Amino acid sequence: MRDFLPADVRRRRYVIGVVETVYEQYGFEPLETPALENIETLTGKYGEEGGKLIFKVLRRGEHEASGEADLALRYDLTVPLARVVAEHRGKLPKFFKRYQIQPVWRADRPARGRFREFFQCDVDAIGSRSPVVEVEIVSAVSEILSILGFNDYTIQLNHRELLTHTLESAGIDRALHDTTLVAIDKLDKIGREAVFDEMLARGIRPESAKAVLENLAGDIPSFPDPSGGPAAENVAGIINLCEATHAAGRVKFTPRLARGLSYYTGAIMEVDVPDLAASLGGGGRYDGLIGMFSGENVPACGFSLGLERILVVMAERNMFPPDVDTAAADMLVTLFDSESVSHSLQLAADLRHAGYRVDVYPEPDKLGKQFKYAAGVGIPRVAVLGSDERTRGVVTIKDMKSGEQTQVPREALPPGAGSEKTNK
């Protein structure tokens, strides 16, 4: 787990700001859920491996000594959403479109770009089985990546039922489908032969493994045959509709795409860039999960962008706009002696009102040390208000980059960048 110092927070906020703005443009609404859920809400939702990674919270007070846990930290944002939909159904619209950007916790072994506390940016649409839902989500994700400056991403698309059909055709028993998909998911990483060996190790007969790999890793069609049944028709429909959106040309039918989570029931998708082995995000349709809480069958589809991975790639590629990496303050107001403190504070108030972010050097000190401080923390300008300036009704502004000093009338300070926001 990590501390985010100011420079880190600014970069994170920039990405989160873009994600939020686009999701709002697509009519999604913000939702936030508590970090702690009842332990029963989470257990049995993430498979055997996932369950081991849940952080559990000790009971309090007299029960603490029992060593029992009754609460657990959020493991993803999808299960809490399903609980919320089941719990607040009456208060929510028929089609509930929400986004949620919050940390989740997994007791995983930390690795590059993998942390025990990390943020997910989820977007989900509840209540409709229409492919328009998938299309709108894919388009929003595509728009976010473009605004952030990505231009080499691919949106892989597949359908859980197409995979099921392929495995069944190859004679693989239903009970072995999940374990087979885990192996197939590694095709891009470890290659066809290694996946073949892994499938055998997972109990698949060689002729079945061969048949599956021929189907998924051989020459694949760039487009599913729409007459291949409802799942193929669904995928073809999504790709066609995406052509009317921002995702035009980005979506690629990928028969081997499997996605790890077991709750997916329909279309599944993933976003990849060439220089990251893992995906930037993924999602799909899960029409059964909410019913696990409400008993009522409520269709749903969502997508989760991984904030930390986006940040890793953007940092490596130098993709942050320069103004994201600027210091907290636009200007430093100097302090001369205890008699002049009030004047400096008044100047700071006026500069803030004019739209500047202003730091005040907190204690009287040599002017040289105050300039040095401003340079060290990256504040671009220093406002000097000595007795000479006060007498003449001016302020000396020193530009720390050029070293140039200019005097401006005390009563006519030029407006700063934040002036519109401040004076509204």
Place this chain on the structure above:
Amino acid sequence: MRDFLPADVRRRRYVIGVVETVYEQYGFEPLETPALENIETLTGKYGEEGGKLIFKVLRRGEHEASGEADLALRYDLTVPLARVVAEHRGKLPKFFKRYQIQPVWRADRPARGRFREFFQCDVDAIGSRSPVVEVEIVSAVSEILSILGFNDYTIQLNHRELLTHTLESAGIDRALHDTTLVAIDKLDKIGREAVFDEMLARGIRPESAKAVLENLAGDIPSFPDPSGGPAAENVAGIINLCEATHAAGRVKFTPRLARGLSYYTGAIMEVDVPDLAASLGGGGRYDGLIGMFSGENVPACGFSLGLERILVVMAERNMFPPDVDTAAADMLVTLFDSESVSHSLQLAADLRHAGYRVDVYPEPDKLGKQFKYAAGVGIPRVAVLGSDERTRGVVTIKDMKSGEQTQVPREALPPGAGSEKTNK
């Protein structure tokens, strides 16, 4: 613990946005720390009562059965800050001014405006003993409350050493100071006589209790005597300097102000409004806390605003601007039949590009039902694009409030509110 549905999140974000903007104007920088801290970081920092309220996390894997905890959820934002300053000292400027707005967790019994997960908005300045630090913090807090629309708040100010002096003069032993302050803290709530009784119950001799109450609850000066030693001089200096800031006229010397936390060493402050028994926030100087982590003496002063209490009062007083309570989307695009979906998606893309937040009705449905849906979720306008409109190159825009329908050329959609942001 609570779910925040979209309307709640919008109100919370509005307040947080004001807090962040003002703190940035004052040159504070954002910091975020992980929800989980090592358990040793938190133990022994919050007194006996506080320690009982910490949520502890079970060890994972093979150690889970031991029932032992090694991590704990953040209890406040001050102790994590002290840890960060000790840990990252080399990377931080000499004067480190940070704000932090994150949830904290306390296993308290829930009550009105008190939750087990709640947000604190902290601002702290590290590295200087100058009263300018207190003044800037008080001024920033005052500005936040004014922008939010509060006009009846008071900033109470006192000094820990003045209280120590009062208790010592009354002959109260140092060992009893903390318990005495707990009783004194209730003066405004339960009155002078009840506090007198409570002081006796806490082991204070009647003549000492009487002397203290005469000093603190009798006719009190509106201003400390600056010749009454360094603490009085400090308080007088802060009040004087505040007159040059936004907090002018708001700061009131309050000799009975005690504040609960034991780590305060200097000036202490609290913000009150008449219609809330509890304070909206409080803070003070704590020059010893960081040294508990670093061994090095680093002066510090901070203030914590309680987000939930601010929200409670603002909701009761109807203080939220109308645009905070608007729905996610500015416009709903209707869907006629499966043939026209692409056209509707293209229209949505164009409207978004023009600056509107746009929802698309996800499945073909009767127009009346789509209008009803928009009205139900509060979307103010519906864009209809039927075959008639397509032939004529127009879009029909229905205003849901007036019922009025106007046709606009498809290629010349008027710009929406977000157009500047979107097209930059």
